[in-house]
Amino acid sequence: MAKKTLGVAMIGCGSIATHRHAPEAAAHPQVKLLTLCDPVLARAKALADTFGGTPCADWRAAVAQPAVDAVVVACPNYLHAPVTIAALQAGKHVLCEKPMATSAAEATAMMAAAKASGKTLMIAHNQRLAPLHIRAKQLLKSGILGRIVTFRTSFAHPGPEGWSVEGVGGWFFQKEKAFVGAMGDLGVHKADLVRWLLDDEVVEVAAFVEAIAGKRQSDVDDNAICLLRMASGAVGSLTAGWSHNPGCDNSTVVYGEKGILRIDTDPVYTVIVELADGERQLIKTKAMQTNDEGGQTDSGIMATFVESVNTGKCPIPGEEGAKSLAVILACLESAETKRFVSVGSVLAGV
Ligand SMILES: NC(=O)c1ccc[n+]([C@@H]2O[C@H](COP(=O)([O-])OP(=O)(O)OC[C@H]3O[C@@H](n4cnc5c(N)ncnc54)[C@H](O)[C@@H]3O)[C@@H](O)[C@H]2O)c1
Numbered sequence: 514m515a516k517k518t519l520g521v522a523m524i525g526c527g528s529i530a531t532h533r534h535a536p537e538a539a540a541h542p543q544v545k546l547l548t549l550c551d552p553v554l555a556r557a558k559a560l561a562d563t564f565g566g567t568p569c570a571d572w573r574a575a576v577a578q579p580a581v582d583a584v585v586v587a588c589p590n591y592l593h594a595p596v597t598i599a600a601l602q603a604g605k606h607v608l609c610e611k612p613m614a615t616s617a618a619e620a621t622a623m624m625a626a627a628k629a630s631g632k633t634l635m636i637a638h639n640q641r642l643a644p645l646h647i648r649a650k651q652l653l654k655s656g657i658l659g660r661i662v663t664f665r666t667s668f669a670h671p672g673p674e675g676w677s678v679e680g681v682g683g684w685f686f687q688k689e690k691a692f693v694g695a696m697g698d699l700g701v702h703k704a705d706l707v708r709w710l711l712d713d714e715v716v717e718v719a720a721f722v723e724a725i726a727g728k729r730q731s732d733v734d735d736n737a738i739c740l741l742r743m744a745s746g747a748v749g750s751l752t753a754g755w756s757h758n759p760g761c762d763n764s765t766v767v768y769g770e771k772g773i774l775r776i777d778t779d780p781v782y783t784v785i786v787e788l789a790d791g792e793r794q795l796i797k798t799k800a801m802q803t804n805d806e807g808g809q810t811d812s813g814i815m816a817t818f819v820e821s822v823n824t825g826k827c828p829i830p831g832e833e834g835a836k837s838l839a840v841i842l843a844c845l846e847s848a849e850t851k852r853f854v855s856v857g858s859v860l861a862g863v
Contacts, residue, residue: 525588636834658769
């Protein structure tokens, strides 16, 4: 039987909508872009001209449209919860960008709205879908490294000025709209990645989350250096930065009792395994997505979302986004209180 076409409303027509969600939606045989929404109507019009659909300026009107089956939330972080909840309450499926929300209370309300509606809520943690991470996870699952002892993971680049359509001084740099800086923009990707990659949970953190580079007019952090303890006992570090210049560090290294696994540390071999007995595996996969021209499409996010709607089984539901958000919230609390913080306590209070 032919699958039902999903009519999609895109809320936010900035960079991630332009470079990932709209092209992936337009390329998907089961998706029809119906509504492109942005208060800067020219941005909505530009996307509609390229990918089809009708521009609109008001997200409340967009999510209420009867023909819309699913909503992609690709606007500034402070709008993720209100847009997602309104869309779920209107009976739409939702694909929401990261970080899922700006607080544990918001994340909890989003999960409750998904449960009440029976619709799919997926969080766009695309790093889980990248071929190099899938290959690395297969290797770790095979037990090749034995028990995992420590790890380090990093996501850092010069900053979102050259990426966001709002550029210098835009919403990414305003606490009331972003709620957090590099830690929420990039750190949440790696918090989610290590949880998924190691099949483990972060239970305790200690962190510096600061505007260390201090090169911009902004009230959010530009660097975060965090220590994470996992439920298994493994300990690792997470770095998020908006001052690595030039280039981008999107790497992860896992140290086990039998060897080391390196992800995205080499320009040719995206996954490298070095075992204590001298064996080496040099593996080439498709490279990690980048902010370079054309570097964001084919992430697998839209295809995974559509499959989740079709099957009713979502691999990255709100619950997963909330656990990764909780790591960020715990790191912020640790940085503020100068204490170790239990991640469980962050979600438990809601
Ligand atoms: N998963 C990823 O790899 C990834 C990468 C980049 C951005 N993101 C996330 O995507 C979201 C958008 O980021 P971006 O890079 O596209 O930012 P951007 O600054 O390029 O675009 C944001 C857009 O949202 C619009 N907007 C503002 N208020 C709105 C409203 N009330 N209704 C509808 N639209 C509104 C702005 O006008 C702008 O066009 C953020 O949450 C960000 O964290 C995720």
